[in-house]
Amino acid sequence: MDINYFNSTRILDGGMGQELLNRGLKPKGTLWSAHALIDEACHQMVIDAHLDFINAGAEVIVTTTFTARRLRLIQNDSEKYFEKINIKAVELAQKARDIS
Numbered sequence: 001m002d003i004n005y006f007n008s009t010r011i012l013d014g015g016m017g018q019e020l021l022n023r024g025l026k027p028k029g030t031l032w033s034a035h036a037l038i039d040e041a042c043h044q045m046v047i048d049a050h051l052d053f054i055n056a057g058a059e060v061i062v063t064t065t066f067t068a069r070r071l072r073l074i075q076n077d078s079e080k081y082f083e084k085i086n087i088k089a090v091e092l093a094q095k096a097r098d099i100s
Contacts, residue, residue, distance in 0.1 A: 050097075
């Protein structure tokens with residue numbers, strides 16, 4: 001990536017958690033989008049949301065990890081997923097980038 005890439009205004013993607021809810025995600029507890037990273041059946045939904053943001057003009061996409069932080073996972077008895085889902089979030093975002 002060009003070191004000067006962010007020296008000008010860039011368009012970022014939208015709110016992934018809300019977008020996944022709009023697409024039918026049924027989160028468990030307060031995990032929101034982290035649930036989509038735990039449940040493999042939701043991975044394509046995450047990729048598709050990233051792709052739709054890219055196709056709408058997003059120049060930068062971010063991982064869907066807002067609720068994948070350790071404290072939130074502890075509060076939902078899901079700390080064991082911490083490393084796995086943060087890695088998966090990157091993999092899914094990269095896959096969407098590569099497809100686009």
